[in-house]
Amino acid sequence: MRSVADGETEVMVRVLVVDDExxxxxxxxxxxxxAPDIEAxxxxGPEAVALARRTAPDVVLLDVNMPGExxxxxxxxxxxxxxxxxxxxxxxxxxxxxxxxALRFGACGYLLKDTEPHLLIDCVHILARGGVVYVPPQSRAVMGVRVSDPLPAPVPAPAPAGLRDLLTRREQEVLALLSAGLTNTEMAEHLGVGMTTVKTHIGSLKRKLGAPSRVALAAIAHREGLMEPLSAPARRKTVSPPEAAR
Incomplete structure (x- = not known):
């Protein structure tokens, strides 16, 4: 993933594109x-796993609908x-x-093929850093959340009114900030609380929503319209997805 240029280490992102067309x-x-720092x-489909074994890509972009496999x-x-x-x-x-x-089988991203080129490049960089990018139609991206294990089952989706009644105002703020891609440290700084408090709120959110991971929490926030923090910090660029018909 790294090459040396002018005596400095330059990070190169190796991407494998898998599509039947x-x-x-x-x-x-x-x-x-x-992009100067991406090699594609x-x-x-049938070649994907063998090629991934040989080349160890940093990111794989994988078509959903392919004949055969x-x-x-x-x-x-x-x-x-x-x-x-x-x-x-x-x-x-x-x-x-x-x-x-995509969530259930452990994908780190979900993108539309007509995503604008510069946004696609941004998404690849986020994925290469260990982040998550979900850009379903008519939503904002869920970015910057770390991935661990694939989810064992689809993420539960409570009704919007029930979800808001279930969570405290501060828990809603933490959920929205987490979904915008902020780290625990950034959330603590934005909310003016300690790291332990942020971790406690995240643990409470996981228990209340039945979510096994931060990715699952972000997906729930997307579905229930809690993507926008009550007072959003100006620290991270968000991605507006292209419009697409369902």
Whole structure:
């Protein structure tokens, strides 16, 4: 992932694009290759796992709908590798069903194929740093959340009114800030509280919402319209997804 230039270490991000259509592969490689710190390779579904073993990509962009071996089957195989790469699913039209499957099988991202080129490059950088980017249609991105294990089941989605009644005002603030990609330290600074307090709120959110991870919490916040903090800090650029019909 690193090369040396002018005596300094330059970080290069290796991306593997997996799609059954050659034209799509070529287009995505061209977009990603326009970034000076991204190297992109491409293949179709049946070649993906073997190529990932050989090249150890930093990020995999994986088409959801492919003939023969579908994208989620490939995702499961990639996640079973000794050192699985971060995988973002690519789709033409988003759906809650696909989003649930992406979460359940351990994808670190869910992106629309018509995402603007500069946003796609930004998303790749976030994924390479260990972040998460979910850009379903007509929503904002869920960025910067660390990934651990794949979720064992789809994330529960409480009704909006019930969710707001269940959470305290401060818990809603923490959930919104977490979903915007802030770290525990950044949330503590923004809210003017200690790190222990932030961790306590996150633990309480996981228990109340039945969420096993920060990724699951972020997905719930997206679904229930809690993406915007009550007083948002100006520290992280957000991504507005392209419009897409369901």
């Amino acid at each position: 050659e034209l799509v592969r070529a287009a995505l490689r061209a977009v990603l290759g326009s 390779a491409a293949c179709d 579908d994208g989620f089957s490939v995702l499961r195989e990639l996640r079973a590798l000794p050192e699985p790469p971060p995988v973002a699913m690519l789709t033409l039209m988003g759906s809650d069903e696909y989003l649930d499957a």
